[in-house]
Amino acid sequence: MLADRRLNAILSMIxxxxxxxxTELKDVLNVSEATIRRDLSYLAERGLINKVHGGAxxxxxxxxxEAVERAVSEKQNLLAAEKGAIGSLAxxxxxxxxxxxxxxxxxxxxxxxALEPRAASFVTxxxxxxxxxxxxxxxxxILGGMLKAGTEAVVGVAALASLERYNFTKAFLGANxxxxxxxxxxxxxxxxxxxxxxxxxxxxxxxxxxxxKFGKVSAVSFAPLTKITLLTxxxxxxxxxxxxxxxxxxxxxx
Numbered sequence: 001m002l003a004d005r006r007l008n009a010i011l012s013m014i015x016x017x018x019x020x021x022x023t024e025l026k027d028v029l030n031v032s033e034a035t036i037r038r039d040l041s042y043l044a045e046r047g048l049i050n051k052v053h054g055g056a057x058x059x060x061x062x063x064x065x066e067a068v069e070r071a072v073s074e075k076q077n078l079l080a081a082e083k084g085a086i087g088s089l090a091x092x093x094x095x096x097x098x099x100x101x102x103x104x105x106x107x108x109x110x111x112x113x114a115l116e117p118r119a120a121s122f123v124t125x126x127x128x129x130x131x132x133x134x135x136x137x138x139x140x141x142i143l144g145g146m147l148k149a150g151t152e153a154v155v156g157v158a159a160l161a162s163l164e165r166y167n168f169t170k171a172f173l174g175a176n177x178x179x180x181x182x183x184x185x186x187x188x189x190x191x192x193x194x195x196x197x198x199x200x201x202x203x204x205x206x207x208x209x210x211x212x213k214f215g216k217v218s219a220v221s222f223a224p225l226t227k228i229t230l231l232t233x234x235x236x237x238x239x240x241x242x243x244x245x246x247x248x249x250x251x252x253x254x
Contacts, residue, residue, distance in 0.1 A: 003039075006029055006031065006035075006039060007039055007042065007043065009028075009029060010025060010029070010036075010039055010040070010043065010056075011043060011048060011049065013025065013028070014049050014056055014057065014058055018057060018058055019052075019055060019056065019057040019058070020055050020056060021054055021055040022036050022037060022040070022054055022055050023054075024055070025039075025040075025055075040055075040056050043056070044056070047180060047181055079210045079212060079233075080110075082210045082211070082233040082234075082250075083106060083107045083110045083208070083210055084110050084113075084114070085233055085250040085251075086107060086110065086111075086208045086209075086210060086231050086232060086233055086250055087107065087108075087109075087110025087111040087112075087113060087114045087208065088110075088114040088250075089231050089248060089250050090108075090111040090114075090172055090206060090208055090231050091111050091114035091115045091116070093170065093206065094115070094118065094120050094170065095118075095120065096118050096119035096120055097119070097120070097169070098120040098121075098169045098170050099120070099121050099123075099166070099167070099168055099169050099170075100120055100121065100122050100123070100168060100169065100170050100171070100172065101122075101123050101124070101163075101166070101168045101170070101171040101172065101198045101201070101202060102122055102123070102124040102125075102126065102129050102133075102171075102172050103124070103125060103126065103153075103171070103172060103173040103174050103194070103195060103198065104124070104125045104126030104127075104128075104129065104151055104152060104153035104154070104174070104191075105126065105151070105153075105173075105174030105208075106174070107174045107208040107209070107210065108126065108129065108172055108173070108174050108208055109126065109128055109129055109132070110208075111172055111208065112129050112132045112133055112136075113132065115133075115136060115138065117136060117137055117138070118138070119139075120138070120139075121138075121139040121140075121141070122138055122139065122140050122141065123140075123141040123142070123143065123163075123166055123168070124140070124141070124142055124143070125142075125143045125153050125154045125155070125159065125163075125194050126152060126153060126154075127142070127147065127152050127154070128152060130142040142154065143158075143159040143162050143163055143194070144158050144159060144162050145157070145158040145159030145160075145162070146158070146159070148188070148190070148191070151188075151191065153191055153194070154194075155188075155190035155191055155193070155194055156190060159194055160193055160194065160197055163194065163197050163198065163201065164197065164201070166201055167201055168198070168201050168202040168203065169202070169203050169204070170202060170203065170204050170205070170206065171198045171199060171201070171202035171204070171205045171206065172205075172206050172208060173195050173198060173199070173205060173206065173207050173208070173223075173228075174207070174208055174209075175195075175207050175209055175213060175222075176213065176216065176218040177213055177215075177216035177217045177218045178207070178209050178213045178214050178215075178216065178225075178230070178236075178240070179215065179216070179217045180225070180239050180240065180243050182217050182221050183221050183222075183223055183224040183225050183228075184207055184209075184221065184222055184223045184224075184225070184228060185216075185217050185218035185219070185220060185221050185222065186218050186219075186220055186222060187218045187219050187220070188219075188220065189219075189220050192220035192221070192222040193222075195222040195223065196222040196223060199222070199223045199227055199228070204229065205223065205227060205228050205229065206228070206229045206230075206231055207223075207228045207229070207230050207231065208231050208232075209230060209231070209232050210232060210233050210234075211232060211233055211234035211236070214232075214236045214237075214240065225240070225243040225244040225245070226243065226244070226245055227245060228244060228245055229244065229245050229246040229247070229248065230244045230246070230247045230248070231248050231250075232247070232248075232249055232250070233249065233250045233251065234249065234251070235249055
């Protein structure tokens with residue numbers, strides 16, 4: 001069997017079954033075990049499968065699907081210390097000359113909490129974020145649009161229209177999941193549209209994601225890892241270092 005046909009056959013079996021063993025592939029394709037292992041390595045290096053001991057699985061097998069967006073009241077106390085450390089890391093990246101977008105969410109709220117007085121200007125989709133920015137004496141704009149219950153984020157057509165007027169030096173975003181294949185994801189289509197537009201309008205975009213977000217996938221992708229600098233609290237698997245635009249970790253020296 002030609003190499004291309006064999007690779008396609010392997011990929012088809014894995015996607016149809018969810019997982020396969022080296023022995024199973026060897027017997028079905030009538031080739032050596034060494035050939036199968038080389039083929040699996042080739043497919044894994046290109047992000048098409050997950051290579052595991054004795055075989056392979058689909059890319060989604062090891063990803064936990066997050067279908068529902070939790071309310072702010074549920075999320076605000078989850079991994080609060082980790083989010084605080086990430087927020088402080090993010091706040092230190094903002095300079096007086098910056099025009100900044102800050103996404104709604106509990107991780108990005110920690111960024112606002114860590115901000116010191118400065119001359120930078122801020123646009124946000126979060127009501128709590130806007131209130132706190134204002135209390136800190138920072139120049140603040142909030143998107144116009146529909147206020148979404150649960151996440152307290154401003155979304156919708158009007159929010160997108162107001163966002164399209166701005167050109168940001170930096171954007172800071174939250175995400176429900178971070179995946180090598182699907183990139184940054186969130187359960188809600190309207191929030192994904194705001195996040196994606198912010199990335200498109202910013203010179204540099206940062207995602208504030210604690211370690212629990214890696215390997216999770218939600219319904220809507222809003223940015224590939226190649227467009228994002230990841231700010232996190234624990235070292236993820238090496239693949240994220242290769243895929244992301246840049247990656248900074250709160251407990252490592254840079």
